[in-house]
């Protein structure tokens with residue numbers, strides 16, 4: 001039985017302790033999570049027919065990518081499921097085709113929304129700030145704590161404008177090479 005909650009409720013309820021267990025959230029609200037042998041470049045997909053919903057991720061990708069993909073697809077379910085009833089939505093999130101990812105009926109901004117949701121779920125603002133305040137103030141350390149890739153954490157830190165609170169500010173030029 002699918003529970004139709006909104007994205008902010010999901011974040012408030014589940015994104016409390018890092019790392020967030022995305023698979024458990026997907027299953028807890030009544031969706032099916034599977035890992036499938038998919039071609040390189042394909043990250044995952046979501047299928048929803050109005051009654052059941054399956055979120056699939058590429059079994060051949062690394063654990064952090066799988067977590068991000070699963071969170072992205074969960075975002076599509078929470079925000080865009082009515083658009084998904086007609087056809088499954090396939091994502092390429094990490095390769096050079098990522099910005100051409102969009103497949104009708106979804107548009108580019110739906111992908112941006114799904115990525116934003118994934119970032120907010122996996123790296124909640126408050127938890128990231130607390131972690132930095134407690135002394136975990138490098139991209140590497142934060143990425144490990146939240147079980148995300150370094151690039152995902154770097155992007156999140158920039159969008160939260162927390163660069164200056166880090167010991168390894170990604171924008172700071174190296175003093176010497």
Ligand SMILES: [Zn+2]
Pocket residue numbers: 072076089090091110111114
């Ligand atoms: Zn997508």
